Amino acid sequence: MAAPGEAGRRVSWIELYFDLVFVFAVSQVAHVMVEHPDGRGVVAALGLFVTLWWTWIGYVILYNRYGEDSAAQRLFMLAGTIPCAIAATQAHVVSDVHLGGLALALAGARVVLAVAFPATSGQGHGAGRAAGLGYAVSAAIFAVSAVVPAPVNYVLWGVALAQEAGFLLLAQARQRRRSGDRTGRRRRPDRRELLAPPAEPGLAVNAPHLAERFNLFMIILLGEIVISVASAAVDAHGHEAGLRVGFLAGLVLAGALWWIYFDSSAGINEFVLRASGGNPAMAYGIYAGGHVPPAFGLLLIAAGVNLSLHDAPPTAATWFVSAGLAAYMVGTRGFTLGVERRWYARLLRTLVVVATVCLALLHRVVSAPTVVVLVAVWAVAVAALVTVRGPVVMRHLREHPLRFFADR
Template sequence: MTEVDERGGKRVGWVELYFDLVFVFAVGQVAHGIVADPHWARAAAALGLFATLWWTWIGFAVMYNRRGDDSRVADRLFVLAGTIPCGIAATQPHHVFEGHPEVFAVAMAAVRLILAAAHRWPRGGGDQRRISWGYAVSAVLFGVSAVLPHFGLLWAFALVQEAGFLLLGDRDRDRGRGERPTREARWRTMFTPPRDPNLAVDSAHLAERFGLFMILLLGELVITVGTAALERPADDLGYWLALAGGLVLAGALWWVYFSSAVEIYERLLGFSGGNPALAYSLYAGGHLMPAFALLLMAAGVNLSLHESPPPAAAWFTTAGLTMYLAGTRVFAAGSHHWYVAVARVAALAATVNLAFLDRVLPAPAVVLVIAVWAVATAVVTAVIRHRSFTRLGDDPVAFLRQVSEGRGTEPEGGA
């Protein structure tokens, strides 16, 4: 039987942790692709490739969240089978960057056939059959993309239709009223449990699942720092600046997410009774930007520690930090004052413009300054999030109304 934690949700299974190791290798190769060609065009291509891998991982995460059980051999076998094509895809990012996506596309098609079979076995209900057909369509699209140009468009279409089948199957609850619902009505719909209990998402499991994956992505930054620092002589001041700056940066990023955002995400999803549309907003869609930002920062720090860092090194690091802060909504204070919104925008602008320091400081020193800035941000975030969590209370719609009126955030990107 699947273990249940003290919060009432099931725990992440051991086979899921093993599956994550394959994906960490895959996204690490995406980061290395940015390092190999440090230009913004490559970073944009990396985002598209990362989104494809990310949504593949989402498929297994949601499947196991809804119906997976470590005590069932079939469920474990489906996950283990998925590691084979995912492992093949993990070796292909550099080929995709060079315009040769054939092996990667076929591997992604095979993964989706496994997901399609998993949702039909042993006796999938109506929603499970719908999801299975969605993955089958995606498998065909990825397979066709292996032999056609402009493969990115087919991949994007596959992921969009896949998302509709997977998480948004209960959104038609309020359709047919003849009028467009208000924003507050849409929020209340999101905080209504799904009509079909089989569609409900386990909030405790999903929060732990994403938290563990974010930890693994932070590990990519730590490994980057450690590996690059090993190549410096021990009497080099840059060695110590790089090591200290990278580790402080990783620690601050950990604090921003795990001490400021994760509790609110889980509590909001718990209020909704596991509404899949809200789960998509908070986790599948809401975590994409901060997750990719961790890879972009890892690439930026890696490049900053080269003997002759390229101009993009500092910009990748600061742009990644800005994306991370924006994606986790750390400055959403819910204040009605206009100057709070201005201060929020100014803080994000100042974060990205820290890259100009590379004109007066060596690259390792810039990394250290960015790390100190991230620590200051974590401190401010802790104060803001503590107030937000207190204000959340037992009425999440009232909380979101306050935040929105303060130009804070909406469910699409987090709370």
């Protein structure tokens, strides 16, 4: 199978403006982990990130499927920036009990989507109405969560996000799983179905546009590492050589992470989504759901590098950096695709991930900035492997797109 010659829209200026809101939002997520460098802070930051992530996904899919850069579309996007900006300003209270303002802001963002999807769906009016109804339900759930105590409010958030994933990108896959044979048994899903265009054209995603939108968001997250490194360097009271080396290592680490993603993973992801004809379940697996680990991994790294350059870095700092890199490596998967499905290959990849996490143990014998240096060296080695492996992987995928699932 060859990727179809799909003509794709470019990301519009209004979308770039909308994403500026989330520049601040993701910085708030990283700030939560800097202020609370412990397990509770990480869990709170992850929950906040996933919630904001799916809010952003809703607007991405809206413009991807129905965006024509018309005045109406622009007004809906501008209207969405208001509740999303309010949610971003409320992110700092995620570790406290006062989440009512954040919940109401998230509900408001979904009210805009509930109106925008059916109003702009055009020929895909069926899918647009379904999405509008789903977001109306989701908005009601978030509004109710503003007045109920923890942990009920978190459960309600999880229910709302799960049903959003269902009607946005997983509706067709869920319907196929439920379809059974004449005996009524559910049919086991076939991976080849993920490379088939959706039966309803209104459900298809525009692969080039979606890929570019996520690529730009990854740039935002990589920029958070650069900002964190620079901020820590400015705030440092001393000018020790270790801090200067750690600052430079943080920049090298950010560059290596950029290389790992854009030299291999970005092109592979777009190719496979193109080959599927814009299959929404594939879009979920690669982007909406599949990008959560590497995206949050970048925020972990940003928080960890920032903490590592403090005068008295906490123990969690180096763990944030190493665990974030491991999550990023697993999520991008650019250097593992196309490898034969053999037990020793899987074992080797597992050992590499474990070794990456265990780099944090080096803080017992060297300083935290030195650990950042060693992690940066490790990331550069992975980037070199991506450079060597990338062309081979793409050749295999062009011949057999199902190789994308070889390691899954």
